[in-house]
Amino acid sequence: MATASTNRRRAIILLTLSSLILITLDLQNSTAVSGLRSVFGTFFRPVEGLTRVFTRPIGNAWFGITNYNDVLDENSFLRQQIAQQEGATVAAAASVRLSQELLALNGLPTLAGINAVTAQVIGESPTNFSQTIEINQGSESGIRVGMPVLNAAGLIGKITKVFENRAFVMLITDPDFGISVKVVSISRTTTATTVAKGTSATTSTAVPLEVSPFLPDSETTTTTSTTVPIAGFTATVTTLPSTPQGVTSITVPKTSALSVRETGALEGQGPSRQPTVRFVDNSVRFGDIDVGVPIVTAGGSRSLAPPDILIGNVSRVVERLGSSGPLLEIRLVADLSNLSFLRILLYQPITEKK
């Protein structure tokens, strides 16, 4: 009896020490721990797959009972929404294409130029203290830790652990999630200065460059002619138009009329709270941030995501005293409760590339 008790105590000490060592190794991203997880997965996945076959009908029955009315309501709402958005989608697609062409023309990176892998969600986190999902693509498809994960709406998270043919995605709502973002503040008044033919500057509400194909009838062109009578030389008359042919005026938009971008850090706050953006500069130029302003990824050489991936929009602005700047609560565009097919951008920042 005493021997058994000693053995049990030894087992407890051994297991406790093993746990502490494993925590230390895992926090150092040890390959041994990843190997251990892979080996365990090799044995566990078939058992899990078999269990899933038997438990899926139970799960479906549960969802049928608990969500039937919600699904009906959602279905009718979505039909209505699809009808509304069909027209807008065509216009948006044209705008996106135009934007991508412009970016490509200027040698700027676009999301269209980044390879992506499509993956399916195969599991949710079984614990209540981790916002992760499991997908069915891994290192074999070129996925690496840190790559951004999107659904049709926008950014949903990033890859945190990769195995051969599966990976874990940390959702944007996880308190350990963080990414640099841009807050795109759009000016509502588009005041611009128009430089007309006369020397006087006038203020109008027109922003785009105005190019008229025809000269108006009332156009009066200033010409300069000088005639100097010199013996042996024929006088030449040079006429210079005051502006280029066909251009009546050039409109220069004020700097304040352009959309202003300010960077900040987005952090997850758990499943029951909206993510927040901190460290937004409280500058006069940027002005007040309105509710509904879009939030996109900032990009940059150190960011794990390329620029301009849509994340959400501002749902609440919490003003703070001092130089800390406002705290923004973000309404995500992606519905994290209903994830099925995802897109992983095979993007690595320059600093991460080997």
Place this chain on the structure above:
Amino acid sequence: MRLVLVLFFVLALQTTLFAQLRPFGVAGQMMLLFTACAGVTYGITIGTITGLVAGLMYDLTLATPLGIGSLALGVVGATAGIYLYFFPTPIWWLRIFAIAVASALGEIYFPIAQAMVGLDGWIQFRIIKVIAVVVVVNTLFAPGMLVVSRWVLSERKART
């Protein structure tokens, strides 16, 4: 060996059925329940060993650092085992009550263990909802899991 094999199936249930069925967005915790049942039935030592093994297996399927769940469930097993000190003569309803209390404490130990390695942010008001749901779900499944844990650990007990 029997313990590891049965824990394999309990873990599979956890990662499939109980990860899917989330009343009020909270998943029931079967590994936690199994550990609490072992502790309540066989005392601190066996409860702790069961918790450490179950937690280690659970950790291998999670994205959180390996070993955190092991320590958290180990403490849950020990906590549940204290029940036998106070009530050496088992009363069925008191045993289920002890399992419910151990389950509630387990859902507090887990975020605390995470916070100790820098994964903070989980200790929020939401934890009250999590505890309430986990306690209800685990109490419902406790009678069945008590039978399973007794069968699994009877071999270990018989040898000693």
